[in-house]
Amino acid sequence: MPELPEVETTRRGIEPLVLGKQVVQVLIHNAALRWPIPSDLDAILPAQKVCSVERRSKYLLMNFERGTLVIHLGMTGHLRVCRPGEKRRKHDHVEMLFSDHTVLRFNDSRRFGAIFWTETNPLLHERLVNLGPEPFEEGFNPTYLFQLSRKRKVAVKPFIMDARVVVGVGNIYASEALFRAGISPVKPAGRLSRKAFAMLVQSVQEVLSEAIAAGGTTIRDFMDTEGRPGYFSQELRVYGRAGEPCMVCGDVISQTRLGQRSTFHCRKCQK
DNA sequence: CGAGCAACCTGCATGC
DNA sequence: TGCATGCAGGTTGCTC
Missing domain, CATH: 3.20.190.10 (MutM-like, N-terminal)
Structure with missing residues (x-):
């Protein structure tokens, strides 16, 4: 969740x-x-x-x-x-x-x-000691991602969902950040340019901070401590929008499976 | 070492 | 109505 x-x-x-x-x-x-x-x-x-x-x-x-x-x-x-x-x-x-x-x-x-x-x-603690940087820390920057990803064949989406790389980016926000950055989720992490990672860092920070401001995303059952849902669901641009037109180019949003997780993206906007 | 995937568990939507 | 199937926001730990 x-x-x-x-x-x-x-x-x-x-x-x-x-x-x-x-x-x-x-x-x-x-x-x-x-x-x-x-x-x-x-x-x-x-x-x-x-x-x-x-x-x-x-x-x-x-x-x-x-x-x-x-x-x-x-x-x-x-x-x-x-x-x-x-x-x-x-x-x-x-x-x-x-x-x-x-x-x-x-x-x-x-x-x-x-x-x-x-x-x-x-x-x-052993469960926390190997975690990567927080997305709003200085350590999470384009150079860090670029260097860490060299020779990595894994697709960029599971790469940024890996908590040893950066923490806090789960399945929803990974799709959202990649859409905003114009990067295909299936592109091997090792083949992204420094510039692409600069876009990605910015998109991750942007989407996470907007989601925090909205009180999170409620898809099914997330609620805050007083039982209220989060309002970021209505801001989602690709997640859960398979078959709908892309907000930018109008092409249909595709849903695929990547590393056993549902993945949403626009094939035209994300290369 | 990295990559891929099964597993943990319950609830819900869908289809027959 | 019942039953089977597949999917769900995460993470670990296994294989190859």
């Missing part, structure tokens, strides 16, 4: 609602996510306060006084801040109760998400 804009929307939603609050209880109703949720969270978190909520890649980092709760939303995960007395819904796997009666719930129907606890620097 969530790509970077949806995770960032979630982060911005929960941070003000949990900041400085003290955990009273953690209820784990189903620990079977991608990896088992540590069963001792209810022994670790109570009495600790939330110091900050950060994001690295698609991971949310809830910093407490003695460590960090790392949360990944997978495909269908979302966090919701509930009103006192609000009923649990299907697939609400974890509940965090705070002393002011705020309840934070993690819901994830497909259970591809993950939750783990670390008392050392979360950025050095």
Whole structure:
């Protein structure tokens, strides 16, 4: 589900609602996510306060006084801040109760998400340590991509979706960024020019920042912490628009399969 | 090493 | 109505 804009929307939603609050209880109703949720969270978190909520890649980092709760939303995960007395819904796997009666719930129907606890620097955790640069960091620039891609035969779309290359670009925004940059998703990464990568860097940053400003993209079930959808879906130019005319040239938008993922592009505008 | 793909799991749309 | 199929925003870990 969530790509970077949806995770960032979630982060911005929960941070003000949990900041400085003290955990009273953690209820784990189903620990079977991608990896088992540590069963001792209810022994670790109570009495600790939330110091900050950060994001690295698609991971949310809830910093407490003695460590960090790392949360990944997978495909269908979302966090919701509930009103006192609000009923649990299907697939609400974890509940965090705070002393002011705020309840934070993690819901994830497909259970591809993950939750783990670390008392050392979360950025050095084995799941995070090999991640590439954030798309808005200086390290994500045309020269970096150009050098990294030399001799790579992989198509440019899976290349920029590879979190070791750059984080946060998932299936929707990869198609969108490549359309805006005028680059064919099937072109081998190693055959792109420096100039093409300059276009791509700009497009990735543009599409991600616009999507964050719109509160993310809701295709099926993404919702923010208050249950609202994201409004970027209506700004999508190619994703989900197979068969429709290209907004630029009028040619039909094609849908293909690339690295097992649906890929949308305009064959005329993207070379 | 890189490339390709199966797997994890549930829900939903589609077609017979 | 029921059932089978395929697809879905991510990531890991296996083969070759």
